Amino acid sequence: xxxxxxxxxxxxxxxxxxxxxxxxxxxxxxxxxxxxxxxxxxxxxxxxxxxxxxxxxxxxxxxxxxxxxxxxxxxxxxxxxxxxxxxxxxxxxxxxxxxxxxxxxxxxxxxxxxxxxxxxx
Numbered sequence: 413x414x415x416x417x418x419x420x421x422x423x424x425x426x427x428x429x430x431x432x433x434x435x436x437x438x439x440x441x442x443x444x445x446x447x448x449x450x451x452x453x454x455x456x457x458x459x460x461x462x463x464x465x466x467x468x469x470x471x472x473x474x475x476x477x478x479x480x481x482x483x484x485x486x487x488x489x490x491x492x493x494x495x496x497x498x499x500x501x502x503x504x505x506x507x508x509x510x511x512x513x514x515x516x517x518x519x520x521x522x523x524x525x526x527x528x529x530x531x532x533x
Contacts (some may be wrong), residue, residue, distance in 0.1 A: 414447040415521045422513035424528040425451060431506030432469075438512065444526045447519075448481040454517050460485050460528035463515050464508060503527045 419438070426445045430437045440455065442448040457474040470489025477484055490508060518528065 414522055417524060418516045418520045418521050419519050420513060421451075421455070421515045423515055423529075424519070427509035427513060428464060429509035431432075431505040434489055436468075436487045436508055437484065438487065438509045439477075439484045440512065441480065445481050446476060446523060447526055448478075450517055450519060451483055452476060452524070455483060455515065457485065459515075460512065461487070463512060464490075467532065483514065524529055 424444075425440045425442050428439045428441070440451060442451055457472040457473075460474065461468050461472040464487075468487045468488070468490045472488070473486045475484040475486070476482075487508065497516070
């Protein structure tokens with residue numbers, strides 16, 4: 413019987429972001445190719461939007477970039493009308509991409525050695 417452990421996304425992947433108008437573009441890159449299928453299975457566009465609750469008001473599209481072991485999320489209506497128009501700094505793409513690193517992924521025991529460990533502060 414295989415056991416699993418819930419871990420924060422930050423242990424499996426890193427993110428990059430960009431903003432344009434009222435749209436945020438957030439890419440999630442798996443640290444290891446073997447971890448990428450877990451991201452594809454568990455980090456859907458619907459879950460991405462639900463995780464951010466009311467910060468994203470529009471549609472979220474997810475694009476799979478298999479050769480880079482990455483998922484690219486395009487979040488419409490995510491910047492409170494646009495970065496230069498919004499008073500809500502929390503909605504900037506960098507904040508959204510940092511926040512998603514707290515999303516929990518269910519990782520099989522066999523893949524746990526591939527996870528990044530936190531360095532002491």
